[in-house]
Amino acid sequence: MTVGCDCFDSPLCMRSVIDMIPITTRKKLILKFFLQLMLKIGFLRKLFSDDIGFFGEKNSLSNLFSQSIIFWPSNRKRMRFFMYRMNVSSGMAISFYKVAFDDENNLLLMNEKDMLEKMSDNKEFSVPKLISCGHFHDWFYLEMSLLPEKCKLLINYKEQIVSEQLLNYLDLPVCSRMKVVEIIKKGHGIYKSLIRYYEVDASEFVDVNFSHCDLGSDNVYVSEDGLWVIDWERAAFDAPFYVDRISYFLGYFYNLYNGDMGKIRKEFEEKFMSCDTGHDVIVAVVYLHLVEFTPATELIND
Secondary structure, three states: EEEEEOOOOOOOHHHHHHHHHOOOOOHHHHHHHHHHHHOOOOOOHHHHOOOOEEOEEHHHOOOOOOOOEEEEOOOOOEEEEEEEEEEEEOEEEEEEEEEEEOOHHHHHHHHHHHHHHHOOOOOOOEEOEEEEEEEOEEEEEEOOOOOOOEEEEEEOOHHHHHHHHHHHHOOOOOOOOHHHHHHHHHHHHHHHHHHHHHHOOOOEEEEEEOOOOOOHHHHEEEOOOOEEEEOOOOOOEEEEOOOOOOOHHHHHHHHOOOHHHHHHHHHHHHHHHOOOOOOHHHHHHHHHHHHHHHEEEHHHHH
């Protein structure tokens, strides 16, 4: 978790951003408590008032993003961060930024830009509105609209009334078939191991369709107007058919069981490996591992 600020005279802004941290795990709950405590005693303002911040000189950041708060639930090596543009007088967020400063993450944000534009008229659910985008030195950024004020994380996979819209989306028709080796080039060894472990017949081809590819429960929200889906960086038109259904399922149980892979594996195997679609499910899990979806990686390594 990284929290910083370039408007250090406004603790109200920092308090607003800390309050926006979504609580999906016990660790985030504990972290949020300590951030609130440090803000209350003035430690955060002192910590982030140095001339040099987490990402280099503060002045270079302020040239582009004045009156903003850096906020990203990740670690520094990912070479990107999130920001809220704030109204300093009210302490309210105005818009939301994603900023990347290496080639890999620049490409991910460019992909998200394209997907947000394509999904803007989607009827099944809503996505953030793209406000602006551009380059600043070697950085690429997206500015997006905020989610509705009363949006809440959709964390109950079995809540059918709410999730029916999402499940309809997950059942998009198969677009085509592709060779497995083309879909999971670097993960073919893992694929063969899982095929042997689950005693599933291998196949040369797999069904593919348009997928979000990171549909963990942290990326799906519910508002009075319906569902909102965020983080379209890894979306693709040729992902294995079960990718979104599995990522949503694993993401939900990963949070529910606090990363207990024994319980998660049991739920996964009961849901997906007891039917005749085992091969396509395995391809989807390997694909999710390759795009760094943490629950899939831990499921494979467990």
